[in-house]
Amino acid sequence: MTGILHDKVAVITGAASGIGLATAECLMAEGARVVLVDRNEDALQQLVARSDGKAIAQVTDLLDAESCAAMIPDILARTGQIDILHCNAGTYIGGDLIDTTAETIDRMLNLNVNAVIKNVHAVLPHMIERGSGDIIVTSSLAGRSAIKHEPVYSASKWAVTCFTQTVRRQVNRHGIRVAQVSPGPVISALLADWEPERLQAVKDAGAVIEPKEVAQSILFILSRPRNVTIHDIVVLPTNVDG
Template identity: 65%
Template sequence: MGISLAGKIAVITGAASGIGLATTEALLAAGALVVMVDWNEAELSKLATRLGDRAIPQVTNLIDADSCGKMVPEILGKVDHIDILYCNAGTYIGGDLIQTDNATIDRMLTLNVNAVMKNVHDVIPHMSERGSGDIVVTSSIAGHFPTYWEPVYAGSKWAVTCFVQTMRRQLIPHGIRVSQVSPGPVVSALLADWPEENLRKAKESGSLIEPSVVADAVLYILTRPRNVTIRDMLVLPTNFDRV
């Protein structure tokens, strides 16, 4: 039987849409308070109004070093503590490497890798002092095999997978669990950059999953007894490997 999340305080990045929003809604339904981190201030404001008092907006631009560095201190000015950090924000580049440009590569690595490392770095002292905490990161099935049609994205997720699994071991003595969830293709705005043929095949074959499915996986990770860590949960559409 899973442990209760009632009264827990969670921080979710990329919370204004997709997996982040679905997980916000799931955690609120489970009784948690959620700090919704996103750069989109207008959308956060609308969502906070709809979701109620236990959804707290936090406007942070994770690509901006100054804004990213202020995230955890600003959050701790709004809530008493942080039980859960879910590093979910990310972006996507598909296609051959030569088809993109250096600025786009920099932006992806800053958001998909650097911001994750910085957010985890900044929350560790707080969680270590409390002797407890959960850190979950959104990786991808692309972080587990060389997806040749998205080498920049896959490279960023391989980096995240390595980071999560090293930090999982490093933080065990501090009472902090570190996990990741690795979805296959999810219905979200990120798919707008998919090669058209790949996207068409995925839609026709039912090889996409809804963000709520990933949110369910995150809840499963968070509700295990404290002596159990889910290292990684791969969540794939049944037909994905047939595309």
């Protein structure tokens, strides 16, 4: 541990599990104070209790317009600064499009795309005023490849990839770096919708990675000198050909 994030405040959405939790643990180990954003209050309180004072719970429902809008102002009122925003919360739809519902599609697009855009929009004035900041978005290999068994999910990640890369070009002159990490299959709750046979097959083949391996890539992005911006890191299991 190098303490490279000492005195930094990081905000991570979807922080109660999976990539969000692994990233929170990674950044805290490097000295950051981390605001854990999730709607699961019980899980957040348990994480805070064992964080040695490094974590702050922020109960937010990103699918609720008022709760989402209040997130950044609430955090700034409590911390005074946001150095890192990691937009990580997301959900998944797999399978044939005909088998899903309009409500499920709305929920996924609102969380995977709209909430990301709103959160970044909300934090930018603060970061621009300070002349510094890092924004990282969890995208996916699906944001770079048209994967036939997840058309809605892939569409959401293509959208968020476009958003991330275009916003980066607008705000880099303000000292703000915008990057994304694009994992392949990760062992997390997002794979719960996979067909059991498919999930077991990829596990047997060693074709999934652990959340901590994505978190290490995020730390790599954050630890580059300020004159270096990583646009995207694709993190794949060795046995997956992206």
